[in-house]
Amino acid sequence: MKSAVRWGTWGKRLLVVPPIVLAVVAYAWLVKHSPPLTVQPEDEVSRMLETMVVQRMDVCPKVSGYGTAKYARSWRAVTQVEGRIDKIHPELRPGSMIQEGEVLLEIDDSDYRSQVEQLEATIDQQNAEIEQLEQSIENEEKSLALEKEVLAVLQREFDREETLLTRQAGSSASIDSKRRELLMQQKAVQDLENSIALIGPQIKALQAARRQSEVQKTQAQRDIERATLTAPFQMRVGEVQLEVGQYVTVGENLFEGYSGAEMEVEAQLPLSEIHRLFVAERDESEFEEQLTQEAFRRLFAFEAVVNVAGNEVTESYKGRFLRVREIVDTQTKMVGFVVGVENVPPSRQERPQPPLLEGAFCDVDVFGTTLSEQVVIPRRAIRNGSVYLLDDQSRLTSQVVQLAFTQDDYAVVASGLEGGERLVIANPSPAIMGMLVDPIEAEEATQKLIDSVAADDTERPSGHAPSQFLRTP
Incomplete structure (x- = not known):
């Protein structure tokens, strides 16, 4: 009885052997007769980035600063004789305009x-x-x-x-x-x-x-x-308090007169930006061993525009560079550029314009010589002295550039780019050299760059039309 039970237990266990053997035989057959493995290549994914074609344009260097207008010529009336005042010009009052040669006052000369x-x-x-x-x-x-x-x-x-x-x-x-x-x-x-x-x-x-x-x-x-005082030039009268019969002594200050035809604005310009005005190549003969006043004027032959903000409109006046101050502010690192403005008489004005008066706070733009055919790119495209470009296969590359100067929102490239390259504007983070890029033409950024460069030149007194700026490489 016990033998029959033991045999029934082992018989059940041996039933699992045939399926295992069958599985091993089937696996061996499949391995032997299975088809060879094939590698399926994965498609490369490209990144979409904004790009633009590097262009050459005419660039006008410009430096901007602020200053207060004041009269370029002033005259202080001081008595050289003593006596009573017999006669006073009827318009000898603060703010009045008196013509050259008119008698201002007469002192008793008996x-x-x-x-x-x-x-x-x-x-x-x-x-x-x-x-x-x-x-x-x-x-x-x-x-x-x-x-x-x-x-x-x-x-x-x-x-x-x-x-x-x-x-x-x-x-x-x-x-x-x-x-x-x-x-x-x-x-x-x-x-x-x-x-x-x-x-x-x-x-x-x-x-x-x-x-x-x-x-x-x-x-x-x-x-x-x-004893007779006459106006040395057409002048605007300053503060004056005189009456007929008043006794004056030698050396007494009577009043001041100012030439309203000529104004000066001492604009404070950043010392770090003035160099861009001298980027244009100049004749070496201008740089003499001893810089004479005439050579200095040729070297600093800069044009300027003086803007005065009013309540509703901004008045602009054509200016010219006169001189540069002798010192640099140690705190602000600013240097004073003195710009002259001529108050054009109404008969010579193209449109009615009020005169520039003393005390007006002015925004001054000083323009250098226009540079032709310069490589110009957006400032935001420069990263640590390099720019990202696309090669002929639309793959990302890096190029080190040297800048001549930066101005507003664009930069002028001195070396590293020749024009015609495709520039990546957006920051490809992470930037993997050689990765495939799907370029998107940044038409808005290109037009903004063209308008920004053109605006600097059209602001100058003899600016060109914006259509003359773009140079297709």
């Missing part, structure tokens, strides 16, 4: 005119005294000539008496008498010569006194002219 008359009388008296002395010299010289003739006669008589005495034909008393007469005549001649000699210094003294009187007369006449 004292100076009396001084001129007195000096003229003194000069006439001195001239009369000089004429009298000159006539005395003439008379004395005539008398001297006669006395010399008498002296010659007496000398001959004395010589004859002396001869007779040697021959013992004359007497000692007679020769002594002749000697006395001769000596007295010699003394008369000497007195006349001394008198003539003394008249010469007297004439010189009178002539010196006359010159002094003439100088005083000239000074008095100049004071008469100084």
